[in-house]
Amino acid sequence: MQSEIVPRGDGSSGEGSSASPGSPEETPFLRRVPSESRRRRVVSEPTLSSLSSPFAFESNSRRRSFRRDVGHAAAETFLLTRLTLILLRYLGVGYRWITRFLALACYAILLMPGFIQVGYHYFCSSQVRRSVVYGEQPRNRLDLYLPTNTDQLKPVVAFVTGGAWIIGYKAWGALLGKQLAERGIIVACIDYRNFPQGTISDMVNDASQGISFVCSKAADYGGDPNRIYLVGQSAGAHIAACTLLDQALKESGEGENATWSVSQIKVYFGISGGYNLLKLVDHFHSRGLYRSIFLSVMEGEESLRRYSPEVVVQDPYVRHAASLLPPIILFHGTSDYSIPCDASETFAEALRNAGVEAKLVLYKGKTHTDLFIQDPLRGGKDELLEDIISVIHAGDTVALAEDAVARPTRRLVPEFMIQLARKISPF
Template identity: 40%
Template sequence: AIDLKDVSAEMWLITKLAMQLLWAFRVSSKWIIMLLRLLMFVLFLLPAFLRVFYFWLCSPRVLKNIRYGPRGRNLLDIYLVPHPRKNQPVVVFLSGGAWIIGYKAWGALMGRVLSAYGILVVMPDYRNFPQGLLPDMMQDVNVAMQWVFDNVHTFGGDPNNVTWIGQSAGAHIGACVLIEAVENPSFAAWQPSRLRNFIGISGPYNIHESMEVFHAHGLDRQVFAAIMDHNVLPKATAALFPSMHLFHGTADRTVPWTSSQSFVDALVRVGIDAHIKFYTGKTHTDPIIEDPIQGDDPLLSDILAIIRRSSPAESPQPRPDHLQFRPPGAMLPAMLVHAARRVNPF
């Protein structure tokens, strides 16, 4: 049964996030055009979004609002696999949202797909601006990661087979937390070396480079600067880092692909095992929204391959050819997805 109290609370939070986005764009003359394009983008993909929202809201496989810390936004969702087993591979997915409108439900499509492939998915929420600045976001995520290592086994997950995925701002926050945890042992109670992989998707790792791009998209540089004031610069012992994998679309107008290239170059220079792959012609949202909706998802294949290679021999591995359940194919006609790509403001 649907809990109307939970539904109303979630809808109120989403409304507040939308208002925060409008407030952030308030000083920009470009925000009206960007907003209209965003509304058209959502309208074209709305049937798929509604299906995913219904799954997130009603599926017994989605455990919502599990508390991981003391603050109001310290909640997470867990996506259970269709046929649970012990020691399942775990993905912690940190969604983006320009550090302003990030929310755990934004990754519901990824949670739906990855869990269908036998992966237990954990999606933490965290404070956004103006509730907090980057250090506050980092602290929330840090506490969430400790919760994962302490508790994921009770849901069938393997705490020794955890892959951390961040998208856009989530990739930046995740990388900041990971580097801080390695360089400052007092920052985190969990050990970064316990992670199998870190996967960054379309991440803005060079903040000063990204500031002007976000400003051109309508997020004023003064608001951007108020949120944070440093880059991701790894200096720590390479052996303490997990395997690092970065993915970026070459047609990304929101975060240039050079951001991921510069970051992987910096990682390699200090001896960290780091890899990068570019998706030709893909935008900022293609890998996590349009591609899964269309049923043609190269990012999913790459994620599964990484988890499969790094999983211990005794762990159940995600093998699409052995699944009892397969994720659906295309959720919308290609015509609608193509139209959404044409108006996509990202």
């Protein structure tokens, strides 16, 4: 059904690998998961010696967990350094990239008080399960943010983070994950291979496998398998939309086996996304994401149409696939210069013309980072957060009653630092 544009209030503003022994092509993914679970159970069972010393097992478990975290961090740091050097060979080191890097550094320093607090929660909270394995490829990990109240099954959000297809990382969703978990929603932040570790097809495959894991394992973590929502932000919104359409095409008659179904997703939320790459390639080039590297990410100019969800849904041959899509809600700031808001406007229109239930929510004066970073860090009422929660909790009288008396989120960064960071943001 068609829906109106809803303007919001003024703002204060891993390297791809081929099949080999042990690869997913040789050993089915779903067959490997139980063995992983068994390994975890063996580690967590107390021995006779630990029973005689109540604190021994807990101490040993913490030491093992710390060693695992350190080892994982070291491996990812090495991988990131190597990929950065490869990426620099593509980009070169010019004036524009140097100035943007300096602006990003200043931006991060100004918001560091908030990032430190979020980072402390990410690494120290017992409600965060980091780097849960969902596949066999590099970066096939996700972070889980669990509510403290477990008296009933909770709605689940599968979140695909942004990062210009180059610097995306699951921890970028820590702030959103924390806030949604505090409101009784389980969040799974899905990591995926970035360029040059992978190209767009790898990113879509990783996201699909992560969503499959969430759909099949939601109940194991207290989630309601009948209330699963998909959220993507920026480049993650594009990847998630491509994944959703790709899955719908598979289910509409291409005959490929599917490990999850589009029908399992109740609603898709796209935040500040770009959905027509044919229109955006020149815009990205002008902002420093040069055409040559962008086309490398997207596997050549001939693939731009295939990975443009707005173009795909307009094809009359995929109308049946489009009819399988869940309701879609697109959020965008009117002052977004990284991806202009008309990217969401034209996609919403194309979806409605294809018979998809689509809604567009515009936030007046909001930039690309206001919605996802600055607004959550300033505390108080967060419009985007409340809009997402109102949809997820619709029809749940208990959750709605709790939302009505929920305390506003606390401020993490002084306002003057947020305003200054907003002015120098390179995004």
